[in-house]
Amino acid sequence: MTGALGRGALGPADLARIDAHLAATDALLESAYPGDDGTRQPVHTVYVPADRFTPDLAAQWGADALAAGDEAGGLERLAVQVGIDGALAGPIAQRVAAKLAAEPIEDLRLDFEDGYGDRGDAEDADALAAAQKVAAAVAGGTAPPFIGIRFKCFEKPTRARGLGTLDLFIGGLIEAGGLPDGLVLTLPKVTTVAQVEAMADAVATIERAHGLPDGRLRFEVQVETPQLVLGADGRSPLARLPLAAPGRISGLHYGTYDYSASLGIAAAQQSMEHPVADLAKEVMQLAVAGTGIRLSDGSTNILPLGERTAEAWALHARLVRRSLERGFYQGWDLHARQLPTRYLATYAFYREGFDEAATRLRAYLSQTPGAVLDEPATARALAWFVLRGVQCGAIGDDEIADRIGIDAAALAALAHPRLAAGPQN
Template sequence: MIRQGALGAAALARIESDLAATDELLEQNYPGDDGRRQPIHTAYVPADRFTPELPAAWGAAALEAAGGVAGLADLAGKLGLTRPEELAALVAAKLGREPIEDLRLDFEDGYGNRGDTAEDAAAVAAAEQVAKAVAAGVAPPFIGIRFKCLEAPTRARGLRTLDLFVSTLARAGELPPGLVLTLPKVTTVAQVRAMVFVCEQLEAAHSLPAGRLRFEVQMETPQLILAHDGTVPSATLLHAGQGRITSLHYGTYDYSASLGIAAAYQSMEHPAADYAKNVMQVAVAGTGVHLSDGSTNILPLGDPEQVQAAWALHARLVRRHLERGIYQGWDLHQNQLPTRYLATYAFYREGFAAAAARLRNYVHRIESAIMDEPATAKALANFIRRGLVCGALTAEEIAAEAEISLSTLESIALTRATQTEDSNV
C-alpha cells in the first residue's frame, strides 16, 4: 500500500511556480562546462611580429634553450620532477607538434602607440598572416588579438584595430575556429555590454552567425573585484556578456600596480593577487567560462644561474595555479615553454595513477577505502581529461589504468549522463 504524504499536487504546483525563476536562472546563467578545450597557456607577441612560421620557431628555440631532450630531462630532474626522461620525451614531442596552444597578437601594451597609419596597416597584415597560417595548418589551436581597451583615450583606436582585423579575416574566408578576441583593462560592466554590441555589429556587417564572435575579459583593475557601490562586477559582467565571454584572465602587473604594490613585490602569488583570483574563480563557477592566471616577467635569460632560477620560479608558479584549480596562465617568452610543459605534464602524470584508480572504482563499483560521490567522480574525470587534451596523458594509459573508454570519461567529466558501468571495457 502506497502511503499518502502531506504534500499534494497543489503544493507541488505552488513550489514549481515559485521556483520557476530560479530554474530559468540556473539554466541560462549556470549551464556548466560545455566541453570546449581550454588551452593550458596563452603566449603573446607584438602583433607586427607574427608570421606563420613563428609557432614552430618558438618550439625550436625553446628546445634549444633547454639543451634538447637530454637537457629537458636534466631540467626536470633539477626541478624535482619524477620520471624526468619520460617527461622530457613528452615535452620534446609537444614542442615539435604544438609548441603554442594559444597565441595572442598584441596591439596593446606589447605594441604601444605607433600612430594610426602604422597600426591600420599592422591590423590588416596581422589578419592576413593569421589567415595564411590557418590555411597552411600551422596556426595554434587558438589565435587572435588583444586590442586597446575601451577607456576614452584608446577606445576609437582599439575598435578600429578590431574592426580591421576581423573584417580582413572575414573577407579572407571562414573565420578560424579558434579565433580569440581579448578585451583588456575592463573597469565596468558597461564596457562588456559595449563589446557585445560591437560583436553584433561586426556579425551583421559580415553575415556571420549570431554569437559567432566571442571574447575574453582581462581582469586588470580593482573596480571589477569591488565596485563603487559594493557589488562584484566580475560576476555581473559574465551574465551581461550574453554568452559571448569565453574566459577571464588575471593581469598580474596592471592589477598589482593599481593597488600601489611596489614593483619588486608584484607577482602571481602576492596575497592581493590570490584574493582577486579567488573572487574570479567563484564568479566563473558553473558558468562555463574559463579562468586564466597571469604571467611572471622574470624570464629565463642571461647567465646559466639566472636562467635556472627563472625556470625554477616559473615551474613553481605553474604548479601553484594548477593545484589551485586554475588551468591556464600566460607566457611572455619562448624560453618559458620548457617549464610550462614540464610542470604541467608532471602535475597530470604524478596525479594520474591515484585519479585513475579512484575513477575505476567509482565506475565499476569496486569497494575501496575512499567512497567517492558523483561530484568527486566528475572532478577525477575532468583531471584526466585535461591531461589527455594537453598531451600529458595518452588514451592507452587511460584505458589501461582507469579501465574506461574515452566516451565514458567524457560523459562523467561533462555529466551528460549518469554512468556507473562501461560496456566498452
C-alpha cells in the first residue's frame, strides 16, 4: 500500500529507496523486539541446595508458611502489620491461604552453585539424583510450575564442573521421562557476552545429542558482576545479550549480594534498594525492553526468624512492593517464612490496582467516555497488569468477566495482540 504517495513530491521509487534503507531496521525490530509472549511469569524463585530437594519440598514449604502465618496471629493480622489496608487484608489473606495450600512455590531452583559448594566429583551423583527427584515430582504433581537448576559459572575454575552438571541433569531428566514444560536453567556470575554465547553453544549441542527441537533449552542470566553492566570498552554487554543468543535467554536475574560486594559496598549496606542496585536494574530494564526477556529482582537475607521476625516480614513485604512498582515482577525467596509476605504484598499490589484497571478497560472496550482517555498502548498495559494478577491468583477469572466483560482468553489477547487468543499457561 502506497497511500498518498505519487500525489505530491514522493513517488513509488522514493518509497522503494526508503524501504531499502530501512530494511535492516525492519528486520531488527521483527527479530530482536518481539515483545513479551504472554506466558506466565512466576512471582518469585525459591533457591534450595540441590541435595536437599525432595519431591514434597513445595508442600513442606507451604505448610511451614501457613504455620508462620498462624504464629503471627493469622495472615489477616500479618497483612495489617506489614501495611496492607484493613479493608483489603481479610480478602487478600483468604486468597494467600489458598495459594500457600495449593501452590506455595511458583518457581524452584535446585542450587549447585553458592548454596551447594565444591564437592568435587560427588556432584555427578547429586546431579543425576536431582534429575530423578525432579522427574518424580513432576510425575506426581508435586513440582512447582517452574523448576530447574543453577549450575556453576563459566569462569575457568568451575566451567567444566558447571557444564558437566548441566549435561548430566538434562540427560537424567530425559531418561526419566522427558523435560518438564516449566524447565528453567540458570547461568550465574556472567561477566562477558562470550560466556552467554558459550552457554548457547552448550545447550544447542545437548539438544542435538538428545534429538530435542532447536531452541528447547533456554536459560536465565544472573547479573552479579559490574563487568556485565558496563564492559571494558565503555559499553553495556547487557544490551548485546539478546542478539548474542537469539531466543535463548528467558530472563535476567539481579544478584544482590555478589554485585554489591564486587563494588565494595559494606555488608551491612548491601540491599536490593541500594543506589548501585537501582542503577544496575535500570540498565537491565533498558537493555531488554521489548525483547521478551524478563526481569527478576534479587533477595533479602534478613529472614523472619527469632527476634527479627516482625522486622524481617515488614522489610520483605516493603521490598516486594518496591520491586513491583519499579517493573520487576519477580524476586527471590530464601526461606519458607518469606512466602506469606511475598504473596500478601504481591496480591495487595494487584488488588489495589484492579478496580481502576477494570473500570478503564471496560470503558475502553465499550468506547464509553470516562475520566481517563486511554489509547491502545495504555489499554494493553492495563490488560497486562490484570493478566499478571490472574496468573498468580490475586484476581479471579470470575472477576474478569464481571468487572471487564471479557474472559481470560480475551484479556490475554488484549494484553498481547500478537498472540492468538487462548488460555495462558
